Amino acid sequence: MDSQKVVNELQGIFQNFDPDSAQSNNNSKINPEDASSFIENTAKDGAKNLIDQGESSVTADFNNINAENEIGVLKSMPYALMKIILSPKILIFGKIFEKFVDSENAPDAIDLIKKLKNVIGEIGAAFSKAILNNVFNFIKNQLESLVSELKGRFLEQQLLDYASVLEFLTSLISSLTSDNDNCSSILSTILKILSLSSFVPAPPFPPPLVFGAVPLKPGMNETTAINDMKSKMEEKGLNTGYFYDDGTPNYQLFAMESAVSAVIKNIKNYSKIDVTTLGPTGPTQGSGQIQ
Amino acid sequence: MASQQEIYNQLQSVLGGTEPPPYENESSQVEDLSFIEFLFTVVQQASGQNKFKDIVFNNVLGDVQNNISVDNIVKDTFRNKTFCNLNLGIPSDLTISGNNGIFVEKSAIDAFNLLKVDPASQTGSLLYNSTDPEKDLNTFIFNSFNARALREWKNENNQTIFGLTKQGNGLLFQFGDEYKNGSFKEWSEDFFASIEIFNPVNFFSQIVDVLTGALSVQGNKNRIEIENDSTVIEGCKKLFGFCSSESNNNSNENEINTSPQEAIRRQKESMKIFPLTLVMRKKMK
Numbered sequence: 001m002d003s004q005k006v007v008n009e010l011q012g013i014f015q016n017f018d019p020d021s022a023q024s025n026n027n028s029k030i031n032p033e034d035a036s037s038f039i040e041n042t043a044k045d046g047a048k049n050l051i052d053q054g055e056s057s058v059t060a061d062f063n064n065i066n067a068e069n070e071i072g073v074l075k076s077m078p079y080a081l082m083k084i085i086l087s088p089k090i091l092i093f094g095k096i097f098e099k100f101v102d103s104e105n106a107p108d109a110i111d112l113i114k115k116l117k118n119v120i121g122e123i124g125a126a127f128s129k130a131i132l133n134n135v136f137n138f139i140k141n142q143l144e145s146l147v148s149e150l151k152g153r154f155l156e157q158q159l160l161d162y163a164s165v166l167e168f169l170t171s172l173i174s175s176l177t178s179d180n181d182n183c184s185s186i187l188s189t190i191l192k193i194l195s196l197s198s199f200v201p202a203p204p205f206p207p208p209l210v211f212g213a214v215p216l217k218p219g220m221n222e223t224t225a226i227n228d229m230k231s232k233m234e235e236k237g238l239n240t241g242y243f244y245d246d247g248t249p250n251y252q253l254f255a256m257e258s259a260v261s262a263v264i265k266n267i268k269n270y271s272k273i274d275v276t277t278l279g280p281t282g283p284t285q286g287s288g289q290i291q
Numbered sequence: 292m293a294s295q296q297e298i299y300n301q302l303q304s305v306l307g308g309t310e311p312p313p314y315e316n317e318s319s320q321v322e323d324l325s326f327i328e329f330l331f332t333v334v335q336q337a338s339g340q341n342k343f344k345d346i347v348f349n350n351v352l353g354d355v356q357n358n359i360s361v362d363n364i365v366k367d368t369f370r371n372k373t374f375c376n377l378n379l380g381i382p383s384d385l386t387i388s389g390n391n392g393i394f395v396e397k398s399a400i401d402a403f404n405l406l407k408v409d410p411a412s413q414t415g416s417l418l419y420n421s422t423d424p425e426k427d428l429n430t431f432i433f434n435s436f437n438a439r440a441l442r443e444w445k446n447e448n449n450q451t452i453f454g455l456t457k458q459g460n461g462l463l464f465q466f467g468d469e470y471k472n473g474s475f476k477e478w479s480e481d482f483f484a485s486i487e488i489f490n491p492v493n494f495f496s497q498i499v500d501v502l503t504g505a506l507s508v509q510g511n512k513n514r515i516e517i518e519n520d521s522t523v524i525e526g527c528k529k530l531f532g533f534c535s536s537e538s539n540n541n542s543n544e545n546e547i548n549t550s551p552q553e554a555i556r557r558q559k560e561s562m563k564i565f566p567l568t569l570v571m572r573k574k575m576k
Contacts, residue, residue, distance in 0.1 A: 006505035007414055014417070014492050032348035035495055042503065072502055073348070077355060080497035083403050083520075085365055089428035089486055091400040093479070096464060097373055099393045100475060119372045126364045 002049075006042055013038055043069050078124065085123060094119075222264040226257050352495075361489035369483065379475040386471045387441065387454045392463040395455075397436065403520050406433050408510035417496035418506060420487055428486045431455075435462055443467070446485040452478070 013034045230240045233253075242250055355361075384391045397406060410419040410430040421427040424434045428444060435442045435455040443451045451467035470478045500506040507517045 003503070003505035003508040006499065006503055007417070007509045010417060010496060010499055010506075011413060013495075032352050035352060036348040038499075039502075042499075069502065070348075073352070073498060076498050076501040077352075079501045080494055081355075081361065083497045083501075084361070084489060084493060086402045087405055087429055088400040088432045090365070090488070091402060092395060092428075092432065092464070093369070093482060095395050095399050096393055097479075100379060119368055122372060123365055123368045126368065 002045070005045065009038060009041070039069055039073060082124070086120070220264060220268060222261045225260050225264050229256060229260055355494070362487065365488050366483045370479070373479070381466050381470045381473050381475055381478060383471045385466055386468050387443070387451065387465045388468050388471075389465065392456070392465040394458065394461050395464050396461045400432070404510075404512055404516050405429060406436060407512060407516070409433070412510075414506050414509040417492060418500075418510065420490040420493055426487075432462070444485070446481060450481070452482055452485050
């Protein structure tokens with residue numbers, strides 16, 4: 001690292017800086033971006049020199065070096081403040097004060113600092129506390145933002161899940177309400193699923209030929225039956241709309257739907273199948289309910 | 292590192308509290324730095340290195356410049372700790388028109404060898420608040436060491452606060468004539484009102500010097516002087532509440548150990564802290 005280069009670049013940062021208006025002019029403050037770039041570039045130059053000298057491991061460590069330097073900047077602040085405060089302009093006051101209240105001679109700066117330890121200690125504690133509080137509050141804000149962000153992401157995911165379900169339902173409803181040919185097949189698929197989910201186990205020993213395929217069938221359902229009936233009517237050229245073009249109700253369709261519905265209901269509620277089989281212990285009887 | 296329960300408690304205190312958790316004593320609040328380092332680790336892991344850089348540069352550096360009033364802290368502390376309760380009078384013979392003064396050795400006021408650096412030089416322009424001896428007291432003191440006649444430090448009302456005359460390796464200090472038979476307290480108030488302590492350029496330059504030593508090298512300090520600076524800094528660490536647990540175990544808490552062995556040990560410690568310092572020390576060898 002070339003110390004002359006460091007000083008040149010440092011001065012470059014402050015070329016527009018007016019030292020005599022530092023306290024009153026906000027434009028005279030150091031730009032944190034410039035300060036950050038300066039530290040990074042200085043480290044880069046130093047690392048390059050070390051690499052040129054054969055320290056190739058520096059390349060791999062460069063990110064860590066940068067991170068360490070940033071912590072170094074933070075840690076060096078109290079020392080930098082200390083060097084500013086314990087400069088001749090303050091120590092000359094300390095010297096005069098000590099001489100004034102105590103005739104004993106203070107031979108050097110270390111002794112003077114020792115004598116002023118309470119004052120310096122209090123100043124140091126004030127700075128340490130200010131910096132610590134600052135770091136604390138900033139990190140607290142960061143963590144709070146992080147928590148909010150995570151919470152937001154969680155809610156967003158939940159919303160996406162809901163949206164996905166709604167989208168599925170919407171497409172399903174539109175399929176069911178449309179007049180296309182898929183209507184009956186989608187409906188029957190859903191009915192099949194619903195029927196399977198409410199499947200009641202067959203009697204203790206159902207005959208294989210009668211009941212073997214029961215779990216695979218959708219079961220009897222009036223809607224399916226009505227739809228099938230409508231399909232057959234359409235094949236024969238009959239009107240399956242609930243109203244004719246002139247607005248007259250299609251009583252024929254209403255009557256047929258009521259009939260089919262009543263028949264299905266009766267079959268489901270009152271019909272049964274009795275079966276007699278021959279088992280190892282002799283003839284056995286069983287019964288099943290039509291679903 | 293603290294136990295998981297402690298870390299959890301600390302994290303809880305961050306999210307739920309309004310200020311950092313209490314420490315057993317003030318001197319340990321920043322030091323081991325384990326709590327702060329723990330928080331830094333959290334931020335680095337959660338938000339990345341750039342966010343961490345924000346904390347250091349945009350937040351802390353910006354806040355030190357803008358919101359933490361260094362001048363007020365220093366002046367108020369001196370006011371409360373020293374001259375506030377004093378009722379001392381200034382003898383007439385210690386004023387400029389008197390026959391006596393207070394001799395100030397260079398070594399007594401120049402803890403970091405600042406006066407070796409010419410304020411008019413390139414490095415000096417970074418380490419002094421101003422090259423104008425009427426605006427910066429450090430520049431005024433530097434010039435006084437290189438002047439033959441009495442030089443007077445004045446406030447903005449052109450009132451002489453004190454005068455300095457070079458005598459051998461030191462300076463003869465005399466109060467301004469207006470303070471003849473006046474109170475030391477009044478003079479102290481006027482003294483602090485006449486000086487500016489914090490300056491952003493000086494502050495950042497000192498940070499760079501702590502990290503790299505580049506300004507010390509360019510300021511013609513020799514290696515022994517640079518090491519002495521480090522010794523003073525290390526010695527003052529306790530006073531600034533940055534004592535490590537290791538140094539807390541020393542016998543006398545307020546004693547500053549200036550032995551050569553201690554200086555070397557602390558020099559090594561500082562190299563551990565600041566990688567750039569290590570690079571610079573290698574270069575110096």
